[in-house]
Amino acid sequence: MMGYELIPAELKQLKQWVCWQAVPDESRPGKMKKMPINAMTGGGAQSNNPDTWCDFDTAVGCSQYYSGIGFMFANGYFGVDIDNVQDEIEDYKTGGNGNIVAEFIHSLQSYSEYSQSGNGIHIICKGSLPKTGRRKKNVEMYSEGRFFIMTGNICSEYADINHGTEKIKYLHEKYIGSGSAPTTGIIRTIPLNLSEAEVLQLAEKSKQGKVFSDLYAGKWDTYFTSQSEADMSFCNMLAFWCRCDEAFMDQIFRSSGLMRDKWDRKQNGSTYGKITLHKAVKQCNAIYEPHQNYTVSIGMKKPEPKKIYTFDDTGNAQRMYDLFGASIRYSYTDKTWMYYDGRRWKVDDTGETKRMVDEMLDFMKSPEQMILYSEDEERLKEYRKHIKTSRSSKAKTAALKEVEHFVPVLHSELDTHISLFNTVNGIVNLRTGELCSHDPNQFITKIGLAEFTEKIDCPIWNQFLNDIFHHDKELIRFIQKAIGYSLTGSTVEQCAFFCYGTGRNGKSTFLDTISHMMGDYAVNIQPETLMIKKQSGGANSDIARLKGARFVTSVEPNDGMRLDEGLLKQLTGGDRVTARKLYGNEFEFSPEFKLWMGTNHKPIIRGTDIGIWRRIMLIPFTATIPDETIDKNLKYKLRQELPAILNWAVEGCLMWYREGLKMPTSVQQATNRYKSEMDVISYFLDACCDDCGEIQASQLYRAYKEWAKENGEYDGMSNTRFGREISNQFQKIRKKDGQYYMGVSLKKKHIPYNISIV
Structure with missing residues (x-):
């Protein structure tokens, strides 16, 4: 049972355990795969059949015959598997926090252990995962249909299984994603007593009517770099005009010049068309109301006035500032960028600000930005040319350079609150012991690795x-x-x-x-x-x-x-x-x-x-x-x-x-x-001097140097400093032949130090 004692008791109480065995993988010659084993029968265990699972003690008891034990996911538990992160693990072990391992561990704050290979980590939480996306590159997330090999080789201070439903959303979006950020748009269907022709007529008379007409006619290449972008943009418009009626939206789309075979292509248990329509409905936050004039703003959450930027580095810098200005700062002193990660300000040593520039460029290609320039065809062509130019490395660097003076920060502005201590789950007021929320305006750059809770038993x-x-x-x-x-x-x-x-x-x-x-x-x-x-x-x-x-x-x-x-x-x-x-x-x-x-x-x-x-x-x-x-x-x-x-x-x-x-x-x-022990002069006086008589200052200093050198204590103490220290203890007077200390003399028996005394 080596190492298994550190597995949380909560998991041990569940009947979701199996053994596992490494066996040849027939689909990959020369490779091995990990097969779950029913500990009670020795046959294969099935991820969708709890009857093939067992309790923890049974799995451990039988593990001596197999490669180890495993935990099946079900009943409100999910796991995160991050593989092939050897360098990040080494950085994490030495206290580094700017890596994917530390990010997941300290964000989820739940039981974590090193994988069986030692090159990855597993994290187990209570809760549920976002509905879409389970794997991308070296990050996997599962709540059913999979099992984790358990090692008990813990890699964090989090010993319990904690809830992670909300915490996993950001990490899932960042590392796996679903194509768009979560939205809270209108998802209901509201009947509209208008015909298809009447809807088309209304849309074509709106301020974005030309774009709508061109897309309906299949003329998308003036506005977008791919037809998929055009499909999404047109469906966003239809969601508004059709009042989120997906069937009506589908009817109009099929009659448009954008219709193609891909619309009915099978995709993720649905079709490309249905997924696009549903996504447009989810993103919709306003619908057409009869007898009112509307300007359609595609994909935007707030009906704010649209800002027009110049087509140069300064314009890109202003756009960058408007998008990310609250989350970035530049230090002219250190010549480095900083960004706010949701809990503290970090020096950007991983290229986050450069990724923000890439996000800005993607935003520039979005339908809501394209439409701002759509009424003037020449202006739109100029804008598309500017986007292409802005994607060069030189242009990205220039944009970042221009942003620097928008967001300067001084050392004196950072970490100024000496009675606050930042933790993974909030900021502790050390004068009161109270916990408050993280706040970028505090400009804290540090964070502790422990969460602050009411538990005080250690x-x-x-x-x-x-x-x-x-x-x-x-x-x-x-x-x-x-x-x-x-x-x-x-x-x-x-x-x-x-x-x-x-x-x-x-x-x-x-x-x-x-x-x-x-x-x-x-x-x-x-x-x-x-x-x-x-x-x-x-x-x-x-x-x-x-x-x-x-x-x-x-x-x-x-x-x-x-x-x-x-x-x-x-x-x-x-x-x-x-x-x-x-x-x-x-x-x-x-x-x-x-x-x-x-x-x-x-x-x-x-x-x-x-x-x-x-x-x-x-x-x-x-x-x-x-x-x-x-x-x-x-x-x-x-x-x-x-x-x-x-x-x-x-x-x-x-x-x-x-x-x-x-x-x-x-x-x-x-x-x-x-x-x-450190008072060398006191040692010298105790060893070599009597507290009576008198001695010439220069003789006492020469005697000290000889004694210190012989006893390994000589460190170059000057005559001036020696005299200052001795004068603090003995009276110093001037005679015809020099300075004398009163009340101190060399012991006669210390011949080596009794220098020039007659």
Whole structure:
């Protein structure tokens, strides 16, 4: 039963299970196919015969004799199968959200698992699918007549079977489609007491009468690139004039010059003609009323005045703006396009804006646009020529270039609401804990990977925290508030969290789980970014990635690396930072993130001032998880609890707003020990000096350099800085032969350091 324990209990309770066996596919020599097996008889199972299905336990028990188990779709469940997406899966596993795998998983928010080949995913939901279209390219959707091979190899944090009827509509339209977007037009038939001749006479006298007459006569090539487009346009007109009476519409169409054999061709259980008529009726939102004058607007949902655009790049840009302006923005700073995906603004690294240009060009060919220019034949020819010219790559690029100044966006306009946290099902107000709808006007570019629900029970997470923190309730409460604080964009605490401990103590799992929950809000940076560098350049491109981030992790700096204390103060102190993305311009931003460093080696800190040490919070990870108790699936189990962990974090945020962080005893003690370990001058004074007498300043500095070099502590501390640190502890006076420190002297026994003393 390897892996099957993670299959949702809801599915296990259904009697819709089979086994399966790989057998040669006779229709494809050399290929194998997956045959469903009746676990009770060993014969073939049938997708339309529930008598050949069995319960979960029976299927699992018999699976040892076959290739595995499968789930038959029926009774209000549907499945999505996405195949041959190896690269997208790898991107998804490393936190990428701009791929088809992440899009389906986070949109449907239901149980998901990797396919048997490992090159695809399966998602199972409750509900129903749109009526048309079940497969296109590598995406398939089924609610009956098919089965899924089940692996139990989960690939998301969604552990339950959730409803997906509404959520699947957009994905179905985008990846499979039915030829047109869903409409809510008039679908009823309203009798019309007019003859065919009277309807033709009325239509030909309307403002679009010439187009109607030409189409009725079969003269379509002036207006459209294909007769199918003309058929659809003419039927749209007929739906209006015939008051959605499909029989009457069919009668007039058959008498027109557009009639051809294709009209009665079998198609999808119907005919081409019936499908076209029904589609026209569904799209119709206005019908002819006697004794009123009408202008026919084909295929448009709203009787708005029609806008005429110039036949050049500027006209195309204006058209692009009118169609998609609310959903796109251009950053002159980063030289990149952004688009709103329904939940957040994304950098367009997949060509979405270019696809919008293609959609605009398709719209330009639509009947409702063609008719705008139909009264002037020369003007219509000019328009058709412009469409053809606009389809070139150069023209598309020019149109996009022109749109840029219509929709500019600045870094300062993005992610400005520090008390809001975006999730897959809405925006959480962190001050109140309330969920509100996604809103493009908030200009949020980040999104967490967990949905926000009322579920707050996360037993595995709570047990994990107890295990790694030795049931220290004070420390665990602090951790909850610290993670809650990290949900926000506030940096009022001006601190960084160092998670320190040797191996097998849970800190990596802890940071990985929170990072996954945070989604786009989490960023990992190389430890070298935060350490002293031999050479420093201009604006840092690694720092530029931190704009808008809230949870920044860095792991395992090399032993002996020294922290860039000035940079840490800048990043945690609320000061504006200058950064530059690769090939972009420099920009400034105020950091919103909290730094969480997980390490087995404490980075070297040479500063002793309160300005650096008040920022450090060293969290001790002192537990050691025995090998025999390590749960290799713990990471995946915790991901199933992410919605509950998010609620735990939001509760922590509300606690933080009320109480502040309040460093617990264990963190305070660990941080103080860390500070003592880093105070090299105190080490030197304790080891080599007495707190009496006096010594010349230059002699004490030479003695310090020798001691530091011998003990591996010498780091180039200047005489000036050394003098400043010593002067904070001892009185300094001037004598004839130089500066002296009072109340300190070298111990006589430390001969190597007792330099030039007579």
